[in-house]
Amino acid sequence: MPKTGRSRPFGAPPPGSASISFTLDEVDLPQEMEPLNSFVDKVSDDGRRATRVFHKLDPPSPVKATRRAMQNPPPPPPLLDVPMAAVADDNTEESYTMLLDAEDDDEDVAEASTEPLADNPQNVTDQAMQEWSSEHRDGFLRVLLWHDGRKGMGDRGCRRCTQSSPAQYRCADCGDELVCKTCCCAMHEEHPLHWIEMWNGQFFARVSLKSLGVRVQMGHRPRERCSAPTPAYSDFTVLHLNGIHSVNVDFCGCHLRQDAFYIQLLRRGWYPATTTSPRTVATFQTLDTFHTLSLKGKITAYDYYGTLEHLTNGSGVKPPDRYKSLLRERSQANFAVRCPACPRPEVNLPPDWQSAPPEMQCLYIMFIAIDACFRLKRRMISSWLKDPGLGTGWAYFVEWMWYRDYLASTGVQKEISTCTGLAALDHANTKFSRGYAVTGVAMCICARHEFVLPNGVGDLQKGERYANIDYIFASVLRHISRLLRLMLSYDIACQWWKHLKERLLNLPPLIRLSLVFAMIRFVIPKMHIKAHTLACQLLFSLYFALGSGQTDGEGIERLWAMCGAVAASTKLSGPGARADQLDDHWGFWNWMKTVGLAALLRRRLDAALLEREKQEAAFAHFSAQQADRVPAWLAMVNAFEAPRTDDGPEPLNPYEATVNGLNEDQVRKTLEADEARELATGAPRIHDVSPVTFVTLGLDIEEMQRKIRVQNELQRAESTTRKINLADMRRDLNKSIQRLRTLQATYTPGALVQLAAINVPQDVMAEDVPLVLPSDLAPTHRRTCANILAIEQPLREAQCRVAIAQLRNQLHIKARLLRYKKNHSRHQAQNTRSRGVINRNESKVKQRADKYQACRRALCNLRGTEPDAFPELRKRDIRCMDDVPTPTSEAVDRVKEARRSKREAELGRESDDDDVRGESRRVASWIWHGTGAADSDMEEALRVEWCKAYARVRRWREEVLILQEEWRRLPISLQYEADRWKHRASSVSDPDDATAEGKVAYGRKQERVYLDLIHRAEITRTEKKLKRGFSRRTRAASMASDENNGGDETEGSEAEDGRGDVDSEEEEEEDDDALQ
Template structure:
């Protein structure tokens, strides 16, 4: 840019030169006229053609017979003004492919308009009405054969070029451009001055786009080749399927059902379920005015049967009982008022993020189970033979009673779901917001066969499609479904296109990580007693075989809570009171005395916060709070005189304990833990010290549990706000709730710190510190969050993000043991089994990816043969249409052949190095020409050549690309970072 800036003036002058006749000023006469002696004045310029001399009207008209949508300008002696081909006399004749003159032309309406990528065009157009009309077809067919898509069936006044429809189609899919904005840009291209009145064709544009989307989906699904035609389309047939998922009789080996138990995960289908409340639809239009084209033929479930079933269900009373979840508990709230659909629920392929056929349905009031049950069943109708790993953020609740609920469905939805064919899991980031007890069976980190699947792919798909949410919200039912079906079909197809490099990157990471983790695990295991390791492995394998057995990943909380400690002490004091000669020194027991002190400590902390916030703004309220607190401390002093009289003497000598001060919230209370070590043993009885010690121990445990719970809730509130909260009012309320939650987190942390300081004062340093560590600010973070200091260091250095679940170091608050002796050992055992699980998941990923690559190749072979088999299926067509059908089938087959060749070229060496058996899917692709690639030498791309067999490790994406194999050190770290970002769907900030 710095080099270009001095030239900006030159470029600007050349742009202005174009507003005149430029170098063509000397040519007053048309140079295109055949006879130079009678050449006509040159006044017309075509701005769509390349720059050249001006021409006369006759020459422009003759040269643009096949370019009727070009834009013209006329030189009026002073400047160029807009004109059109219609004004220079061009008349477009349809029905005569040989260019002959029609003996009986039938003119189109006078206001006939063609809309192309460069705007509106008024056009004089004639249909064929002579003796060739039979071959030319109806007026509708004549327009289509000229690549003009009519807006209506009879006497259209507006047509759209197929070039325009293709252009908008891609723009809407890739750029998420709305129809309104695109159509408005066409009007601006036609006239951006407001001086010309254009007829509004927006409604017809919306209608034609909906028809075009539907026709493209039918065409790509091969419906034009099928003798049954469009009416013969089956449920889900227009959906683009995932080639990497297991499809019996298509891409699975013949013996796939008979493999050993340790390899069954290779043929398990992983699906993810979720709802998105951004994709709403307002209560506008109706199916009578805007019918659904091909209901149930693509990704949405068949609408009529779906709505009929929903009418039989009332309000939902099943809600999630796990910590922090809001979607289900708000299912019957009124935020859906005014909407025909409050969102959509969907089922996708969890490993490859493909939307499944008949795996999408509208939700009406929140995330009801009946909606999700129905959508899940419809999606699984096409995948009954394979086992399924089902990921859902509330799987622990939703899975309960699923089979019983499905058993009540209509007979055609009574699918076999035998026990053991479904395994339920929770996405990795969502799992942290659930309870720990009995939830390891839902963790993708621990469930055998889940490999490195994170289950969060459906969230990334929602993020990808949400730019169209605003435009689809105001559409009718038919156009909205058509638009969303189109978006998901495009998303699925782009996944197939990107599979070659995507699967390669995944396999490279899996291969390196599996080897590294396996080596680290072996070294880690050597530090333990072999008998212990054998017992740990035996326990975890028994749990993997039967997850009803004790959870090896959970450290059972054997430490008593504060309430339990109080009960135990109360029983002990009652037993002492029943002994002969016992005399009660006060109506409040020693337990009551220490409990009152701990409660005062909590009130003091709360009062300090309130005073700091309200002392200036609310002096009366502050006075009342201080007075009430002073009165409570005076009562406590009376009890101190009974149970710890020497402490009262010490407090009388300490200015920090005086009550006659304004800031009473800062005084020293005089609990035994607050007395100096040299005076404590003489000033406090052993019973009093023991009671506070036991209560402080339980207080630390309770405060940690409360802190973890509040962090769970905080995490869910942030996610709820990000995904579902819109508009100023709800955002303000949610911000207030989040602010309050931040305060609760701080209170729990402060409570733990006070309890730990007191425990440290009473007991001194010891093994108990392994369980109750010092709580730093960086330790107060969610289970999925990385250490802030380490993250900042990475960002200052190489700008690397935090590690994923397989690498992350969680805060100690999530790993602390609950018992000092056995608990510490138990914590080590848990760390060992977690390490083992990480190794197992990486090894599964390393083995599963080659199988998925093989399946992709087999699926491409199947699709190629399927397209070739469609040739000649119809015998009711003329030769021209038969040629078109045959050409399209060959084109699609060739696309699959080239895709297979590209995948094989990129994966072949990796598969050779893996040592796995390579079947017929890996044979050379006949007729495939290896693609040319750029190579990196000394960090510079210097040559371009064909890749020989097994040389794909040097393929790069572009000048800034990374070498995709053979990476070491920092290069591999950087590449791993990019792949993790890709898998997580994140963007670097």
């Protein structure tokens, strides 16, 4: 059938269509009936032509309504926290603004298969590794130790030359054939970046080719010497794949020279750091390897350079040795490295340590910190039967079989928290675990030096349950003497210690023990305790714990930061491989702590001596001013710290201030009792509702208005999942307001006069209706209701006291909730639940803050003056205890200007701006100091402050004593380890056997490492303390002496201070400037 017409394109208007359009400018005309410009498009029948005809049309109703709204805009809505002004308020900018939590990025967790049950027969995934572990482990170890010796060659001569030179040298890179010194140098003229080892009679010690006299000629062919060489700098350094080398370099200076020095280096394959007078180069292979690692492994230049340093020398000294490389490898026999500064009876304690006087018992306390990390997860991949660890339980992880069986027998546990600050931890038992075999790890460390304790790490299956922590804690105590006192730091110690003794008796026989609580003190880390309740801060504070010194308990958090770098790689590992890898990382952590422990103790002791002097001077001045009160305060402290029986009376806590003033309920009861006495005397009543009931009704309505305003803001921000029926709340509020108006006609008729003058609109919300309570009356209207004003004033004072106490409590909870969400909420469901809890708490913070501000304004109106007992609450005052005030823009500008003029400013000059403070000068908000105290209560405030100052002085005195004792224990513990290696080396049965010789050499090498640590620790301890900005340039200690290493020892080119820390280039430049 033929088409009768041409089809229209898609979207084209039909013939004769009409359209009406208008712009926003036309809508925004001042006249409501102004016509609109419209047009009609007419299309011809053949669809080829279109004609547009314009018309004037009357505006439709939506346009007219929009124009009316624009011509008569509604008044702006009232502020949320200020009712429709019955009383002028000049402090609206100080109202608290709720920080409603926003969406976070959540982690995506993929589905995984279920881990097989342990009692089902399974095939080992890696059969070869299982066979090696059970049959060939010792054989491999014997061969590895055999390599440390001369492999049976004894004192034979060199096989490469005809001379009878002793064969004492071997190359660790191109082969381990024993040759003489001459042949060794000849072999390495073209390989100057190899590591050479020399037999010193006991073991092989590493020496450099530079010390043997090998020189590298630039600008000529291999083995061709220059007739006029130009020596490079004596500290010429080459970065290579196997470490950092100091090399003798000669540049070409003869008539054949054609290239600059840096070109000669580039032709050799060495990339110079500078083109003028180069003294540091990196090989092309090194740069290519770093480039690949930075792209694939996201490694930084700092970490890569640190790797080269460890390849050069792993024990923390220069020139290098190979000891640390053995510890860093994934060894099949990795044991725990013990802390050399912690007390160990029969190792580093004096024989009469148990008879120490009470003031010296702090020297013999073992400090243990416990915490959990939920970053070290493991997916449900493989199992212990398929992937057993090579030595799980030999170092830091607990024995997994005993641990697994015990957890299977405990079942589901629900720990109830009675600490308000720990409400967020109730979610720990519901920690997201779907798809994970392990949700994290719990660990025990040495709280003072941050060493991971032996058998002190265990996996968590579902949250931070007491069963896991109990087992790990008991496993650690196997390696600690029962005669030592313990101080246990745990962020939930206030809950965990309850019934701990009974729970430990139910552990397996391997770790079962009975605790003596008189020998244990439970504390909470100094940062975490700020989010606990006031009772926890008084009973579990390290500031008040006898013998704690300046231990903060937060060192384990620094270890978690290190573990975060390996969390991604271990998440997808099998259980055995993961345990071996983490054991290796923690062993390396402990060894680096051992190497740097002397420097750490020196820094701490220097700082403690200065701070003790400052605190003692301040305390002496304070005590002199309060000399008549000090004896009574001191007696109160001694009584509180004295041992007491379980059934004895609880002494008064000298660090706790009693609550001053009555609360709202108490004040109401007092006023109602006064009214009852007046009626009993025959006084007439003017209304069935008493004056006290009238005033309390107004205050209750005012509180209801604050609550509705906050809930309305939550609902508008869509920051809560709860359904809020504001209509019902407003209906009930309107009924209460109507009842209040009836009573105001009797007791405060002036309020109705003021309301008539305000002319409140009919559509105002109930929460914004002005109440005009007695304190809001104008001065002319107050004269007729003096008795009503006298009733409101004590109620307002009580409201201020209660509001500030409630505000402190909500801020406590806020700090804990935010810390919990940051550390533990990892997926969408948890983040949503955490946001809801945080937002509800924010609404309570605002409600309490608004209540205090409103009540204080009412007090100002009632008294006519500022109430001294109740300071003004500003927005910057509403912060948690450990928060710092937000600096003003002017203060920030001043700080920036001071930084720009740093060179012109004097060293050590301090800013006089009180609004910018670091943590060391942080001042807590006044709300944490208490409020509402009368003059008679000032003595109690002085007592609390004096007791805290006394505690600070004693803690610093204890810190100095503890550090001095740790200095005494350090070399003794290192000597103990050196003697153990010496004994192992001397107990080899057959010294003539090649393998036995390797064992002896290995033992002697380890002995020398510990002896060298002792020597360096003594240098660090006795060196002169330098001023700030200066560093001591000393020659690096060598593992072997000059006569042992076979070469001349030269002074290292890098600046190393007396603490064993290598200075950066910026520090060296600052030192040079200071010296000049």
